[in-house]
Amino acid sequence: MVLYFSATGNTKLIAKKLAEHLGDESFDLLQRIKNRDYSSLHSDHPFVICSPVYVSELPSFFSEYLRKVSLTGCREVYGILTDGGYAGIAGAQLGRIIRQKGMNFKGYAEFKLPSNHITNRSHAEIEEAEITKRIDASLNKVEDVANEIRRGGFFKNRHIFLLEYLVTVPVAPVLCYVNQTTNGFWTKESCISCGKCARLCPLNIIEIRDGKPVWKEPRCAHCMSCIQNCPVEAIEYKDITEGRRRYTAP
Numbered sequence: 001m002v003l004y005f006s007a008t009g010n011t012k013l014i015a016k017k018l019a020e021h022l023g024d025e026s027f028d029l030l031q032r033i034k035n036r037d038y039s040s041l042h043s044d045h046p047f048v049i050c051s052p053v054y055v056s057e058l059p060s061f062f063s064e065y066l067r068k069v070s071l072t073g074c075r076e077v078y079g080i081l082t083d084g085g086y087a088g089i090a091g092a093q094l095g096r097i098i099r100q101k102g103m104n105f106k107g108y109a110e111f112k113l114p115s116n117h118i119t120n121r122s123h124a125e126i127e128e129a130e131i132t133k134r135i136d137a138s139l140n141k142v143e144d145v146a147n148e149i150r151r152g153g154f155f156k157n158r159h160i161f162l163l164e165y166l167v168t169v170p171v172a173p174v175l176c177y178v179n180q181t182t183n184g185f186w187t188k189e190s191c192i193s194c195g196k197c198a199r200l201c202p203l204n205i206i207e208i209r210d211g212k213p214v215w216k217e218p219r220c221a222h223c224m225s226c227i228q229n230c231p232v233e234a235i236e237y238k239d240i241t242e243g244r245r246r247y248t249a250p
């Protein structure tokens with residue numbers, strides 16, 4: 001069973017293609033994460049857990065979900081990470097969570113895709129040609145990854161240096177605390193009150209009041225789902241996102 005969380009479609013694209021190649025089912029965890037539903041998921045085939053990388057780690061709400069959910073049946077687990085080019089310590093984190101569940105972690109495959117981090121000032125807008133190149137290269141890689149999983153092999157992962165842990169573990173939470181605020185989100189008149197942003201928020205912190213989204217908590221995961229998926233591009237963040245092209249995977 002291929003399990004995934006995806007805010008802007010990169011991880012979903014890979015998860016769906018992988019499931020297709022494996023002849024297995026894919027399962028979108030969004031509703032389970034939103035509802036804090038940790039009821040068991042069963043698979044007779046290896047679990048394949050697919051996640052984006054946030055600030056060199058797994059999204060914290062996703063690691064919390066994985067720690068708490070009960071996975072029954074097959075004891076083998078593979079990881080899939082999608083990112084803009086640097087997975088940091090996310091794969092090692094996933095491995096630790098899986099081993100703590102008493103399951104057998106068989107490594108992870110990494111897919112470099114367009115970064116969706118539009119609220120980050122240093123986020124560089126990627127050319128259309130580069131977007132296509134990354135997506136094509138990732139789709140070409142899916143079959144090899146599926147074959148390895150079917151064979152029951154291990155993914156050989158790069159060594160994660162001590163320095164990467166020493167920097168990421170203390171710094172990532174501080175960066176998230178400082179940058180991932182919600183008071184920077186604002187909505188333009190063009191909002192059509194469709195409620196999609198509220199439905200997609202994995203943390204359930206958006207409420208539609210008087211036809212407009214309201215962010216109920218001071219901080220969130222900055223997953224980019226609301227701002228990137230709004231059908232009329234009505235959500236902005238500070239003065240950073242105006243005029244920037246929105247991105248969701250094909």
Ligand SMILES: Cc1cc2nc3c(=O)[nH]c(=O)nc-3n(C[C@H](O)[C@H](O)[C@H](O)COP(=O)(O)O)c2cc1C
Nearest residue numbers: 007008009010011052055056083084085086115116
């Ligand atoms: C808050 C946040 C932090 C991110 N941090 C990283 C990172 O550390 N390294 C990286 O390569 N990409 C990073 N990205 C880019 C995403 O990992 C990448 O675009 C991913 O494929 C998005 O997956 P999705 O479309 O399934 O949501 C970050 C994106 C967000 C929103």
Ligand code: SF4
Nearest residue numbers: 191192194195197230
């Ligand atoms: S998704 Fe966009 S249009 Fe729909 S309610 Fe949210 S801000 Fe408004």
Ligand code: SF4
Nearest residue numbers: 201220222223224226
């Ligand atoms: S408010 Fe928007 S960016 Fe923040 S967690 Fe919810 S959907 Fe993601």
